[in-house]
Every structure is written in structure tokens, then in C-alpha cells.
Amino acid sequence: MALVATFSRPDRAALARRWQALEARSTGSFFLGWTWVGTWLDSYAVHPELLAVTDGEARDVALALVGHAMRPRLLGPVATLALNQSGDPAADRPYVEYNGLLTEAGREVDASAVAADALARRRDWRALLLSGVLPGTPLLDLRARRRIRADTSPVYQVDLDAVRAAGGDYLSLLSVNTRSQIRRAMKDRGGVLPQVAVGTSADIDPWIAEMAALNQGRHADNAWDDAAFRAFVATLAARGLPDGQVELLRFTDGGDAVGLLVNFVHRGVAMNYQSAFAEPRGTKDKPGLLCHAAAVGRYAGQGLGRYSFLAGKDRYKQSLSTCEERLEWWVLERFTPRLEAEALLRRLLRRPASA
Secondary structure, eight states: OEEEEEEEEEHHHHHHHHHHHHHTTBOOOOOSSSHHHHHHHHHOOOEEEEEEOOOTOOOOEEEEEEEEEEEOTTTOOOOEEEEEEOOOOOOTTOOOSSSEEEEEOOHHHHHHHHHHHHHHHHHHHHEEEEEEEEEEEEEEGGGEEEEEEEEEEEEEEEEEEHHHTTOOGGGGGGGGGHHHHHHHHHHTSSSSSSEEEEEOOOGHHHHHHHHHHHTTOOOOOOOOOOOOHHHHHHHHHHHHHHTTTTEEEEEETTTTTEEEEEEEETEEEEEEEEEEEEEOOSHHHHOOHHHHHHHHHHHHHTTTEEEEEEEOOOOHHHHHHHHEEEEEEEEEEEEOOOHHHHHHHHHHHHHOOOO
């Protein structure tokens, strides 16, 4: 049966029913699940359109949200669509990864072709953002004047099967330098990794507040300074804790906090979404490395397949990883005189498309 794509704005209750019904037939990422999507919609009061690909029986085969915004560009604002984002940087601060269509398992290629054609037929945009997608996503086949890869990022991971094959000796899989740093830090803390406590619903508010306090002043653009982002993380935890999709972990040493992690657990992969660490006690203390090493031990013991640090080029993520994959951020552009002039200017000035 031929697939058909439509755009609509269903009410929240109808959207939740449709999304969760399709999610049960999908192999999509955590970032395409209703725990993430519903929390984002409720936390930021955004109202993107629903792109639905249906079969001849009007059953959903693929779903995605499409935001529309006038995005600042080098020569002025440009009408922009954003896949599973709003197009507003403030509302998109949660930072979607492993983005794409939520698709019925086995129908990804056909559904992507129909969705791409539907997006191409719309005349209300000049640029389309595909953020945090896997390389080679079929949506890149969408008809466009130019396709600009604005960024690419490693997703550093730990192969937990390899940890178990090493008899649980995760440190043996790391470089000599990283292994030495962790062991020195452990030695100063009694020779063991921090103890791990798993948060409950009662811990959400105090632990989120503790994470915000620990992160204060540590980043130039600190998401934890944003009350809306803190509320988003708290709501995400409240909805994901009961079924284990979200975990709050707090690491202590002799009662003192070493750090906290907000992790996702999905299809055999644990993913570190947010973190906060205590100030080092000295030059050899590495609270972040210790907390992640303890988390690796926890998840290896649970039989999971990977521990992912998600997208990011941070040196510590690379140091702690044993494998990696990549995500990409694309801007697809249509022909307009303004964007042609901008593309020429960028070539002359050698400025990236993300600027």
C-alpha cells in the first residue's frame, strides 16, 4: 500500500496516543521516544507541526515534529524548518541526538523517502535543520540547492561486553595515562571507586538543585543556569524513573558527594546526559573520571551493551572510551538570492554555515 505524508496539529492527548502506539512498533532512539518528546513539548510550551506518514489503512508508519522559525543568518533572518526541534535556541537547549523519524521497524527507507518528499513540497521554508542525525540518514536525499554539514561530533562509548570479557577490569582497556590518573585518584580515596546511590522520585528536586550548584560558574554557556532547563531535566527524571528509562546516580566517598549523573537507559545502552562533580580535593583528584568509572562498573554488571557519553568532543570522553560512532548536524538550503549571496560571502570569508 502506498504511503502518504500529511502535516497537522493534533491536540496533545491525541499526539501522545499516536506517538506511543508507534513507539511500541519502532526501534527508534530514546530521543524519539515519548518520554523525551512529551517532556520537551510540555516543558517549553512549543507547538511544532506533526509530520505523519501513514499507510492505506491510515495507520502511522512514521512520525516527526517539525518546528518553524525565522532563524538569524549572515544576511538576515531565514524561514527555517527544524526536525524534532522548535527552531528557537532557548527551547531547543535540551539538545536532541540520534534524531530522525520515529518509524515502524523495517519501513525506515520507504517512510523516509515519503517524508523527505513531503518536506520538499512545502514552500514555507528556505532552510531545513537536521540536528544530531546518524551519517547517511535518508532524509539527506531531500531535494535541496545545497547540503551543508554544519558540524560532526564523536559519540564516545565504552563497550561493556569488552569490560566483562576483561573480568570487569575496565581500567585495563584504557590508555596508560588515563588508567594511571584514575588509580592515583582512587588511592587518595582509600583505593576504591565512589559508592553509587540510585535516586528515587523523592531525590529529584534536591539532587537537581545540587547539580545546578556544582555546575555554577563552570561553563561559559551553562544550561544549569536556565530555570527552564532545570525544570525540563526534573520532569524528564520524574517521567523516566518509574520504568528505568532515566536514572539519577549520586556518587559519594565517606558521605561526601563526588558527583551526580543523569543517565538514560534504552535498548541495552546507558547514556550519560548530564553530569555535575565536586571540586577536586587536589591536583591528583579526578571526581569526573571516578564517577564515570563507577558507572561503567554498574552497567557492565547489569549486562548492558554500551555506556555512551553522547555527542561531545571533550577530551575526558575520549580518554574514557573504548569505541565511538558519530552524529552530524546538517543545514539543507533552497535557492534564494539571499542564500546564494551568503554562500558566496562564506566562501570568501571562510566562515562556517553555523556562524
